[in-house]
Amino acid sequence: MEFKPGRIFLLRVPEGEDLLYFVNRFAEEKGIKTAIVKGIGSLRNPVVGYYSEETRGYKRIELVGTFELLTLLGNVSIKDGRPFAHLHVTLGNASGDVFGGHLMRGEVFVAELYVQELLGEPLVRKERGNNLSLWDEEPL
Amino acid sequence: MEFKPGRIFLLRVPEGEDLLYFVNRFAEEKGIKTAIVKGIGSLRNPVVGYYSEETRGYKRIELVGTFELLTLLGNVSIKDGRPFAHLHVTLGNASGDVFGGHLMRGEVFVAELYVQELLGEPLVRKERGNNLSLWDEEPL
Amino acid sequence: MEFKPGRIFLLRVPEGEDLLYFVNRFAEEKGIKTAIVKGIGSLRNPVVGYYSEETRGYKRIELVGTFELLTLLGNVSIKDGRPFAHLHVTLGNASGDVFGGHLMRGEVFVAELYVQELLGEPLVRKERGNNLSLWDEEPL
Numbered sequence: 507m508e509f510k511p512g513r514i515f516l517l518r519v520p521e522g523e524d525l526l527y528f529v530n531r532f533a534e535e536k537g538i539k540t541a542i543v544k545g546i547g548s549l550r551n552p553v554v555g556y557y558s559e560e561t562r563g564y565k566r567i568e569l570v571g572t573f574e575l576l577t578l579l580g581n582v583s584i585k586d587g588r589p590f591a592h593l594h595v596t597l598g599n600a601s602g603d604v605f606g607g608h609l610m611r612g613e614v615f616v617a618e619l620y621v622q623e624l625l626g627e628p629l630v631r632k633e634r635g636n637n638l639s640l641w642d643e644e645p646l
Numbered sequence: 647m648e649f650k651p652g653r654i655f656l657l658r659v660p661e662g663e664d665l666l667y668f669v670n671r672f673a674e675e676k677g678i679k680t681a682i683v684k685g686i687g688s689l690r691n692p693v694v695g696y697y698s699e700e701t702r703g704y705k706r707i708e709l710v711g712t713f714e715l716l717t718l719l720g721n722v723s724i725k726d727g728r729p730f731a732h733l734h735v736t737l738g739n740a741s742g743d744v745f746g747g748h749l750m751r752g753e754v755f756v757a758e759l760y761v762q763e764l765l766g767e768p769l770v771r772k773e774r775g776n777n778l779s780l781w782d783e784e785p786l
Numbered sequence: 787m788e789f790k791p792g793r794i795f796l797l798r799v800p801e802g803e804d805l806l807y808f809v810n811r812f813a814e815e816k817g818i819k820t821a822i823v824k825g826i827g828s829l830r831n832p833v834v835g836y837y838s839e840e841t842r843g844y845k846r847i848e849l850v851g852t853f854e855l856l857t858l859l860g861n862v863s864i865k866d867g868r869p870f871a872h873l874h875v876t877l878g879n880a881s882g883d884v885f886g887g888h889l890m891r892g893e894v895f896v897a898e899l900y901v902q903e904l905l906g907e908p909l910v911r912k913e914r915g916n917n918l919s920l921w922d923e924e925p926l
Contacts, residue, residue: 509654514789516820516861516904520923531926540656542684542760544822546860546874548837556740557688559712559755567742572839576874576886577717577736577857580686581656581758592758594686594716596736596744596857596876600836602847602885604744604876606716606736615839616920618861618872620822624656640756643660646671649794680796682824682900696880697828699852699895707882717857717876720826721796721898732898734826734856736876736884745882746856764796780896783800786811 507644509540512623519617525549525578526593526609532621533582533589540624543593545578547617552597554607562636567607572615573597576604582621585631585639592631647784649680652763659757665689665718666733666749672761673722673729680764683733685718687757692737694747702776707747712755713737716744722761725771725779732771787924789820792903799897805829805858806873806889812901813862813869820904823873825858827897832877834887842916847887852895853877856884862901865911865919872911 513536519528529543550572555564580593596606631639653676659668669683690712695704720733736746771779793816799808809823830852835844860873876886911919 507655507657509656511651511654511791514791514904515787516789516822516909517787517924518909518921520925528926535926542656544859546872554738554742556714556738556742557712558740565740569742572837574836574874574887576876577859579684579717579719579859581760592686594714594738596716596738596884596886598834598836598874598876598886600838600845602834602836602849602887604736604884604886605742606738606744607714607742616918618921620861624654629656629658638756641658641758644657645660646668646675647795647797649796651791651794682796694878694882696854696878696882697852698880705880709882719824719857719859721900732826734854734878736856736878744876744884746876746878746884747854747882764794769796769798778896781798781898784797785800786808786815 507629509624509626512625515621517619519614519619521614523614525612525614525617526591529591538582538589538623539584539628541582542622543580545617545619547575548615549573549575549612550615552612553610555610556607569605573599583629583631590631647769649764649766652765655761657759659754659759661754663754665752665754665757666731669731678722678729678763679724679768681722682762683720685757685759687715688755689713689715689752690755692752693750695750696747709745713739723769723771730771787909789904789906792905795901797899799894799899801894803894805892805894805897806871809871818862818869818903819864819908821862822902823860825897825899827855828895829853829855829892830895832892833890835890836887849885853879863909863911870911
């Protein structure tokens with residue numbers, strides 16, 4: 507699917523916000539239907555998910571402490587008629603070891619967030635029978 | 647090298663595709679010479695490379711199972727007259743541990759792919775005598 | 787804060803440069819006040835930081851050897867009247883293990899660097915009483 511560039515935002519998320527919840531609210535309040543999201547910072551007690559093809563569900567991985575947010579990468583598209591953020595993270599601890607997964611929760615200590623809105627026919631997430639809401643595939 | 651923005655694509659790669667091969671074919675079919683590539687998703691049995699300065703070659707690292715694709719990051723430029731994708735990945739397992747390297751292979755379970763085409767004088771990869779094909783350096 | 791897109795650069799950083807120092811000099815020489823920075827490549831003996839909320843300072847993590855640069859992600863904004871790069875990295879070793887943190891030092895073996903300039907009211911970093919220089923928060 508092809509898009510045109512829309513608005514660009516670069517901002518610091520307030521300390522104490524839940525990062526995923528903030529991005530969803532941000533998209534809702536700004537009227538963003540499609541976007542690319544990126545960021546760096548530091549998160550407290552992040553919870554990430556690993557999707558298992560066997561159980562057809564997400565395993566929750568609860569990390570304790572404050573982690574460097576090395577990458578926040580993902581997108582906003584439409585699910586159930588509303589903007590929905592799908593975000594993956596990598597996180598570094600005090601030894602430089604890295605953990606990560608599908609972002610479920612995480613309190614912002616610092617988050618420098620970049621949002622590039624995209625304009626065009628919205629991408630819509632639909633349940634695929636495996637507890638995953640995905641866009642239609644686009645074959646070449 | 648300075649570029650102007652070209653077309654923007656955001657799409658779901660079909661399940662079962664090899665991600666690297668798909669990006670190369672995508673660039674070829676769309677006539678993309680230069681681009682930035684990003685994505686998230688989930689890959690099966692990814693193979694990544696580590697370039698060793700000592701052996702002047704890539705060591706293959708074969709990962710078994712399905713991994714969260716936490717970051718796909720790289721570019722498309724020209725090698726041997728054709729578009730060529732250079733992509734690095736980070737990958738998370740069911741414990742939240744992260745692995746990664748230079749993407750060699752990986753079957754798509756889910757891949758949400760973003761391609762930002764860049765317009766300008768193409769960057770060309772040339773063999774540098776160490777089994778690496780690189781653009782010319784740009785000193786300040 | 788909302789921005790308009792400015793110049794786009796994609797280039798290979800010369801081998802032997804310190805990556806963080808190069809990005810700062812690049813921004814200074816090009817007159818860039820705000821930007822998004824991304825890249826991949828390979829770094830020698832990178833040093834990364836972990837910010838501790840307890841000690842209110844960065845712990846230095848010195849990595850030895852050459853690492854795949856899996857993600858370079860961050861931004862340029864204004865600190866003390868000059869452009870200042872804030873960059874996080876993830877790094878892979880010969881086993882595919884991944885390490886990372888706030889980029890402090892790292893000699894470029896290969897670095898393919900993407901800089902997207904942003905035009906608008908500059909974001910300014912100010913000391914927050916905890917040895918962190920941060921932009922003002924932007925509540926929703």
